[in-house]
Amino acid sequence: MKKLSLLMLLAIAMVMASCVTVVNNENTGENKNETVMNTTMNDLLTRRSVRSYTDEVPPMEVIEEICEAGTYAPTGMNKQAPIIVAVTNREVRDKISKLNGAVFGPDNDRDPFYGAPVVLVVLADTTVFTWKEDGSLVMGNLLNAAHAKGLGSCWIHRAKEVFETEEGKAILRDLGIDDAKYVGIGNCILGYVDGDYPEARPRKENYVYWIK
Numbered sequence: 001m002k003k004l005s006l007l008m009l010l011a012i013a014m015v016m017a018s019c020v021t022v023v024n025n026e027n028t029g030e031n032k033n034e035t036v037m038n039t040t041m042n043d044l045l046t047r048r049s050v051r052s053y054t055d056e057v058p059p060m061e062v063i064e065e066i067c068e069a070g071t072y073a074p075t076g077m078n079k080q081a082p083i084i085v086a087v088t089n090r091e092v093r094d095k096i097s098k099l100n101g102a103v104f105g106p107d108n109d110r111d112p113f114y115g116a117p118v119v120l121v122v123l124a125d126t127t128v129f130t131w132k133e134d135g136s137l138v139m140g141n142l143l144n145a146a147h148a149k150g151l152g153s154c155w156i157h158r159a160k161e162v163f164e165t166e167e168g169k170a171i172l173r174d175l176g177i178d179d180a181k182y183v184g185i186g187n188c189i190l191g192y193v194d195g196d197y198p199e200a201r202p203r204k205e206n207y208v209y210w211i212k
């Protein structure tokens with residue numbers, strides 16, 4: 001009899017313990033959501049344009065994850081007009097950088113990619129009405145995702161001009177991309193930050209007008 005009541009007590013204790021676990025899990029779930037939200041807000045507020053990089057190429061999985069975040073940007077009518085040309089090949093990266101610098105003039109030999117080893121070029125299909133907006137949102141996702149993954153990034157312009165040149169068009173054609181349809185939106189350069197992380201400049205006054 002004594003043995004039976006002991007067993008019953010043990011069973012009750014086990015049931016109670018499992019309930020506590022469920023409650024704890026639920027609590028952890030809530031906290032996790034909060035943490036995710038806080039991290040997202042923090043990333044959005046602390047991302048800055050980085051203009052100094054080490055040579056080290058980040059792991060391919062990280063670059064792939066950043067690209068994936070780009071593909072989840074909202075697009076008009078979900079047409080997914082943009083494409084991303086992810087360049088980790090040093091030779092091609094240098095070629096695109098040279099073409100980019102040449103937009104300023106033929107004698108310009110500064111690296112407009114600030115030494116970043118990776119460039120994600122966003123182009124968009126101009127036959128889609130919202131191509132520019134779609135492409136810009138992809139750029140935004142890439143920049144923020146890079147920051148979330150601990151990498152530096154910066155929007156480098158003149159992708160439009162670069163991929164209007166014969167050499168730029170040839171890069172697209174080699175990938176089977178219709179160079180008549182796609183226009184460059186921007187270059188998201190990526191890499192490990194060399195030196196101090198930049199600080200945000202103050203926001204202008206009257207950025208937000210409220211109608212309450």
Ligand SMILES: Cc1cc2nc3c(=O)[nH]c(=O)nc-3n(C[C@H](O)[C@H](O)[C@H](O)COP(=O)(O)O)c2cc1C
Pocket residue numbers: 047048049050051154155156157158198200
């Ligand atoms: C459309 C666009 C084009 C840009 N082009 C360049 C560029 O060619 N070179 C560069 O160093 N930064 C470029 N930037 C980065 C801006 O200079 C940067 O976002 C701005 O100074 C604010 O700094 P933050 O990104 O650190 O907040 C560009 C940004 C945008 C949105």
